[in-house]
Amino acid sequence: MLLTSYLLAGLAVLLAWPIPVALSRARWTARSPFAAMVLWQAIALAGGLSMIGALLFWGLEPLGSTLLDAADGSIKLLRGDAGAKTPGPIHIFALSTAALLGFHLVLTLIRAAWRITRQRARHRHILKLLTEESSANPGTLVLDHEIPIAYCLPSFTGSVTVLSRGLVQQLNADELRAVLAHERAHLEQRHDLLLLAFTSWNDALPWLPTSKLSLAAVQELVEMLADDVALREVTAPVLLRALLTVATGALGDPSGQDSSSLPSAGTGGAPTEELSSHRLRRLLTPKPALPRATQTLAISAAVLLIALPTTMLIAPELFS
Structure with a gap:
């Protein structure tokens, strides 16, 4: 042994x-x-x-x-x-450390899941006050705000996609279809569960290089997977224009419009909409699989x- x-x-x-x-x-x-x-x-x-x-x-x-x-x-x-x-004392220490490490990993996962569940419940309550159901796209909520925003809120009892009125007005039909397909991919493939696992791993062992690198990589990979689903419905230039529009909303409104009234999309363990350089390069210069x-x-x-x-x-x- x-x-x-x-x-x-x-x-x-x-x-x-x-x-x-x-x-x-x-x-x-x-x-x-x-x-x-x-x-x-x-x-x-x-x-x-x-x-x-x-x-x-x-x-x-x-x-x-x-x-x-x-x-x-x-x-x-x-x-x-x-x-x-x-x-001996060394062997007892090793057994104790193994038990504590296993308990710590499981407890961190449970705590992260509980925290994220509560965050999403509060977020959903805020959305009920600030949004209305889209008549054209079931399962989509429209937020009455000019800043272009798009994100999804995963749930086992009714996931929703949130779009702002400003985004809907700025996108054409193909671009809007691309955004909806992208967010739908996040929900259907349950990317939030993948991110939850790696987020809890990073919370449990923040000093470990694996946890930091894996979380950053998985956050980017789930966006690429959602991009691939959207590319089945629209072309790469259409998707890129739509993503750039959403990205400007994530960075803030350059006109200086106050965005403090917007509900935060940071529900932990949910996909982000950050347009990284790797995703941008992937859409600008597509390479074969x-x-x-x-x-x-x-x-x-x-x-x-x-x-x-x-x-x-x-x-x-x-x-x-």
Whole structure:
């Protein structure tokens, strides 16, 4: 089990720094945001399993050479068997750290979900006072304000898309269809749940390079995925014009009009509408999608990343 602990620790180090840094700098991700998203999820999940597993196996090492032996040794220790081995202070510290880390990750996720749920409930209440239902687009609320705004408010009981009157007036029919398709993609693909997971990961381990890089990457990738859905209905120039109009509203009204009365779209864990340089370049100079074989290879690598620490945890004797 000691060798397995070392292997898991080495994998955790790789997933905490060099691998996420390399992926964050990769240029192919814009050509296949879905494969990149799967890889980021695998890195985060495998990294967490590796960190906890390395500490767990280090702590259990005195109790047995396998998980079954360690479980049997733990039972004997709890029963007060005179022949049972007793872990030393370092091993007890490792076991305690593994338990605390796992509890911390789960608690942070629950706390983030609770906070975001309350924020969205308050936001929805404000929208009821300031918006009206769109007669042309079901599930869309229109905010009576001149600043161009578009965002979505995810929910399990009735997600909505919010558009400002100023945006509707500035966009033509194709551009409006592009914005609605983009926001609908966020809601249908539940990008908010992906962002919730990575936001809580960043909240739990803000000092870890993986958490910062993964959150920034996922925020951009969900926008690219929504762009791809919109591009099935409109051309890239139409989508770009619509996104630029929305982006000007996110930056603020250049005319100096007061926007303090606008409800904040920052509901945590929800997609943003930031038009990054990568998204802008992707729409200005479109490149072909990655070959199917390359995408399959990337997804296979993600599966392998998750399978490796999982196998080590379930059957560590295979690596000993």
